[in-house]
Amino acid sequence: MVRDVSLAASGLLSRKVGGPSVFPPQPPGVWDNLPDNETKWVESSGEDRYRRAIYTFLRRFAPYPALMNFDAPSREICTARRPRTRTPLQGLTTLNDAAFFEMARALAGRMLLEAADSGRSRVDYGFRLVTGRRPDPDETSRILAWQGQIRERFAAHPEEACRIAGNGADCELRASWTMVANVLLNLDEALTKE
Numbered sequence: 001m002v003r004d005v006s007l008a009a010s011g012l013l014s015r016k017v018g019g020p021s022v023f024p025p026q027p028p029g030v031w032d033n034l035p036d037n038e039t040k041w042v043e044s045s046g047e048d049r050y051r052r053a054i055y056t057f058l059r060r061f062a063p064y065p066a067l068m069n070f071d072a073p074s075r076e077i078c079t080a081r082r083p084r085t086r087t088p089l090q091g092l093t094t095l096n097d098a099a100f101f102e103m104a105r106a107l108a109g110r111m112l113l114e115a116a117d118s119g120r121s122r123v124d125y126g127f128r129l130v131t132g133r134r135p136d137p138d139e140t141s142r143i144l145a146w147q148g149q150i151r152e153r154f155a156a157h158p159e160e161a162c163r164i165a166g167n168g169a170d171c172e173l174r175a176s177w178t179m180v181a182n183v184l185l186n187l188d189e190a191l192t193k194e
Contacts, residue, residue: 002070002094003053006185009129010106012050021057022048025098026066066093066100086192094186105166107181108174119144126181131189143180151176 007013022044043049053067070090094100107126115125123143127135135143154161154172165174184190 001053002090002191003066003099005190006094006100006103006107007050007052009185009190010103010181011110012103012106013052014047014050016047016051019055022051022055023057024049024051025102027097066097090191091186094191095182100185101178101182104182104185105164105174105178107185108165108177111177111181112174119147122177123147123180126184130184131187133189143183146183147176147180150179 004013023041025043026041044051056067058067070093107129110129111122111126115122120140123140124134127133127139127143151172154164154175158171161171161175162168164178165171168174
């Protein structure tokens with residue numbers, strides 16, 4: 001659900017139903033030490049890259065890491081109720097995993113294109129997409145202050161900004177909003193259901 005909610009907020013979620021398993025981005029080397037090492041994980045492209053997590057290919061000896069970090073069942077037996085855990089691995093996954101960072105970049109793009117051309121409007125829009133509510137004034141002020149700081153840092157290091165935002169114009173602007181989107185996707189409200 002965490003992956004699917006992030007895909008939906010970012011605007012990347014494919015609504016395609018059915019079909020074969022897909023291979024979203026995963027950390028390199030996960031399948032390197034398998035007994036039958038002839039099969040390779042080839043990342044899906046296009047719409048399949050953004051399919052719901054239920055369509056992700058699972059291999060018992062090397063399960064998809066993001067799903068395991070969020071307590072996905074092993075599928076060896078029927079699981080009626082899944083345990084609830086909160087571990088540092090979950091935060092590390094949503095902050096650093098290539099798929100989640102791609103979602104943050106897409107969410108930043110939505111905030112820049114679909115919201116009014118002001119920082120407050122962008123924060124409000126992104127916050128509503130992720131949490132379903134408007135941020136309070138203190139939350140907005142803190143997010144905008146941090147976005148300004150990170151944008152100044154990226155202005156001093158344009159190569160880092162372009163590595164984060166991808167090539168194109170206004171790398172520091174897009175990179176700073178990508179970092180804001182990454183934070184929004186990692187809010188407790190976005191990751192947990194109480």
